[in-house]
Amino acid sequence: MMLKEVTNNDLLIKRISRSIQSGNISHAYIFEGNACADKRMLANGFVKALLCDAEQGVGCGFCITCIKIANGNHEDIIYVQKDGASIKDEAIEDMQERFKKKPFAGERNIAIIEDADTMTARAQNRLLKTLEEPFPGAILILLANNSESLIKTILSRCVIMRWNPFVTEDFGELLEEAEDLVKTLLNGEAFYVNKLKMTRLFENRDDAYQLLDCMQMLCGKSIKEHSGREYVAIKCIEEARQDLMRGMNVAYTLKSMILKIGG
Numbered sequence: 626m627m628l629k630e631v632t633n634n635d636l637l638i639k640r641i642s643r644s645i646q647s648g649n650i651s652h653a654y655i656f657e658g659n660a661c662a663d664k665r666m667l668a669n670g671f672v673k674a675l676l677c678d679a680e681q682g683v684g685c686g687f688c689i690t691c692i693k694i695a696n697g698n699h700e701d702i703i704y705v706q707k708d709g710a711s712i713k714d715e716a717i718e719d720m721q722e723r724f725k726k727k728p729f730a731g732e733r734n735i736a737i738i739e740d741a742d743t744m745t746a747r748a749q750n751r752l753l754k755t756l757e758e759p760f761p762g763a764i765l766i767l768l769a770n771n772s773e774s775l776i777k778t779i780l781s782r783c784v785i786m787r788w789n790p791f792v793t794e795d796f797g798e799l800l801e802e803a804e805d806l807v808k809t810l811l812n813g814e815a816f817y818v819n820k821l822k823m824t825r826l827f828e829n830r831d832d833a834y835q836l837l838d839c840m841q842m843l844c845g846k847s848i849k850e851h852s853g854r855e856y857v858a859i860k861c862i863e864e865a866r867q868d869l870m871r872g873m874n875v876a877y878t879l880k881s882m883i884l885k886i887g888g
Contacts, residue, residue: 627684631791655768673694673695705736713748724763736763746776800843811886829875858886
């Protein structure tokens, strides 16, 4: 997917395009958006726009560079991912070692740090060294659901881009499922009905975060038309999110949320 295909973020995309075309590129960015936003896709779209020879600032989607980025196998892009529940110090150290080497295919080394808001304190402090003394031509892109989980010295050295929710094929399907679930919860349907829906929809922790974000967004819109149970639901959804972040069991957390909303 190209950035120009992303909906509901026109001003931000124009800002990115202008900065690339003018050569006004930062060494570090934070892409912040809720769990429903495919932030890795956004980062790839940004890099396509940056590195594409055919349509700089936009990305063509058809050149060798764009295809490699779309397939996740561009030689100069490093994807840093969490190990278990967090990104460890060793992962940032490995990234720094790669940055010490010259790019293989172009003029830039680029690191995309997924779930950057899960970095341990040691990992964040190590990353700070790279932000304070950037490697020539290197670009860091931190992907986060909540940038407030990052230390202030990291935030102050990055350009923060906050993305609005947008519709992709996967997101559209998830939103439909969330709408059905929210409807049954707010209508006070039997517990076992909602439990079955939860079992089908929440297969892992990351899916749970995404669906909770969808549910919270839908409840927020519903408040404009109704009142009462929506406020309770939003509070319970936020509590469930916090419990998941603390590492609590997914099934137990969701069952507890259903009971609280239904009560």
